[in-house]
Amino acid sequence: YGRIREGDIVVLRPYNATSIQDGILTKPLAADGKIDHHGGTISHSSIIGLTPRETVQSTKRAVYRVFEPTLADYITLTPRCVTPIYPGDANLIVSLLDIHVTPPGTDDDPLEILEVGTGHGSLTLNLARAIHAANEPAPPLPAERPRRSTSDRGSADAPEVDAETVAAAEAFAAWKSRRRAVIHTLDVAAAHSRAAQKIVRGFRRGLYYGHVDFHISDLATLDAIPEVTQSSTPSPPEPRTDPTPFIAHATLDFPGSDAALPLISRTVCVGGRVVVFCPSVTQIVACVEAVRAQKLPLVLERVVELASGMSAGREWDVRAAPVR
16 A cells, blocks of 8 residues: 555544544545544645554544545445445345456457446445456546536636646546446436445545446336436437347346336346345335236346345345235
């Protein structure tokens, strides 16, 4: 591990802390920045240049140890507008998909995974980490373009983008066109999608950001997932016209997932896995009934209860039964 640099995000924990909940997740470090906390004020400049696990002192002489955030730290401590899928649960969901990628340079078909219900971005990050090795190293992330209000669009006073930013954006777009694995993540709420983009981009200087395509769309209104074109990125990708299945695996995390199963079953490749994340076993039963009633080409493999302290979950035997 190298020294902490300007622009990094770190976790500060009290010197004798024993819980992940005790951490303070900083904003990207800046030379003139500071952290105001009930334990005192800590300047960013006193953190920049340290190595992980070194200590720093606040103005009230409280001692904190500096850590590079793990993915679990980051998911747990980031601000949220929706409840995230917690790290242990996200890890288990990814393991259920049994994702295996091949390194760049092989001739395998691209691996495309669909996540319906972006939410906080927790599962998105875990999925992106699982496919990270399939893509070439990404170029530096281009600077974010400032959002403009509707009244500002088309204005002659719009700020010009410098040539360096344009070149960085073009290099990043060229890299994305060569990806061999990608996560397509959909959410109906634009605010949730934008917040998730910010969270994914913020983890370790956007390490996994380029592996994810964010879309704002209502899956129930689409005739086919390849026609998703309302992307939250400035330059949405071209819509797909190939009617054949292209999704290797899919995860569903939204109310009424059973209604989406016919569409999902037409889009996921043979042998692919569909993981439905539901807060109630009644919703799982609804999915089982939908598959049976509509004779969908899906087979129930496992029903796993996720709860704190269950490393692999608790198995449930779910089956439809007539009421006497």
